[in-house]
Amino acid sequence: MRNNKPLRIIICAVCVIALTISLGSFASLEKAAAKEKARPKIAIEAGHQKHANSGLERIGPNTSRRKIKVAGGTTGVVTRVPEYKLNLTIAKKLKKELESRGYKVYMVRTKNNVNISNRIRAIKANRSGADICIRLHADDAGASGPSGASCLYKTKANRYATAKVNRKSKRLSKCVLTKYCKRTGAKNRGLSKRNDLTGSNWSKIPTTLIEMGFMSNPSEDRRMQRASYQKKMVKGIADGIDAYYGYK
Ligand SMILES: [Zn+2]
Structure with missing residues (x-):
């Protein structure tokens, strides 16, 4: 062998x-x-809650200036849907969309009947390990004419966060607003500098507050209650987050 x-x-x-x-x-x-x-963890904060809380709290860590804990929010002029409900509906849909894209998500609130002040909302997002925070709101002009979306961000003059966080908040706001308006076709009302927002001032992470549309505008109010439009709203915000991180 x-x-x-x-x-x-x-x-x-x-x-x-x-x-x-x-x-x-x-x-x-x-x-x-x-x-x-x-992918990073995203905190979603659905603005307002079922009952306003008129107790006072400091608007930032380094100031004695106070504002009410949670304002009531607005109501759809035609649909009569309260803003807190719309904000949570979009928050839940956004959570699903972001998770499908590989992000982790932290929800500051998952119910309407809660009592969480704006300061505590920011602190909850800070402690969640989230990388950025998206605050969802809808607008009210007290008149039927105005429509469209805007994003509110903290500027360098904000004494409550580092310059880096403030810079990133502006970039995040720009990314979210641009993509949101592209997907939804909503009028782009631009970025708005705001250093008096308790929920943004206490935030240690880059934060944007998007005013998704006007509930005081009859057609925008109706549109924001349509499932097909809500899908565009959610995809637009998610596209903005993708753009912020440089994902295609
Ligand atoms: Zn609001």
Whole structure:
């Protein structure tokens, strides 16, 4: 019988090399997938709640200036839907959309009947480990004419957060507003500098507050209650977050 031991050794060596290469490429594929999946955690804060809280709290960590804990919010001029309900509806849909894109999500509130002050909302988002915070609101002009969306951000003059966080808040606001208006076709009313918002001032992470549309405008009010339009609203905000992080 012919001794083919050397041949067997060569075959085994080839097998080991092939296995190592395939395991290696599998591991790098897995690494790439994990990297793709490991998107940041996003805090979503649905503005207002069922009952306003007129107790006072400081509007920022370094000031004695006070404002009420949670304002009542507005109501749809035609639909009569309260703003707190619209904000939570969009928040829940946004959570699903962001999770489908690989983000982790922290919801500051998941019910309407809560009592969480704006300061506590910011602190909850800070402690959640979220990377950024999206605050959802709808506007009221007290007249039927005005329509469209805007984003409110803290400026460098804000004494409550670092310059870096303020800079990032502005960029986040721009990304979210641009993409939101692109998806929904809503009028872009631009960015608005606001350093008096308790829920943004106590935030240690980049934060934007989007006014998604006017509930005082009859057609915008109706539109914001339509499921097909809500889908666009949610995708627009998610597109803005993608743009902020540089995801395609
Ligand atoms: Zn509001």
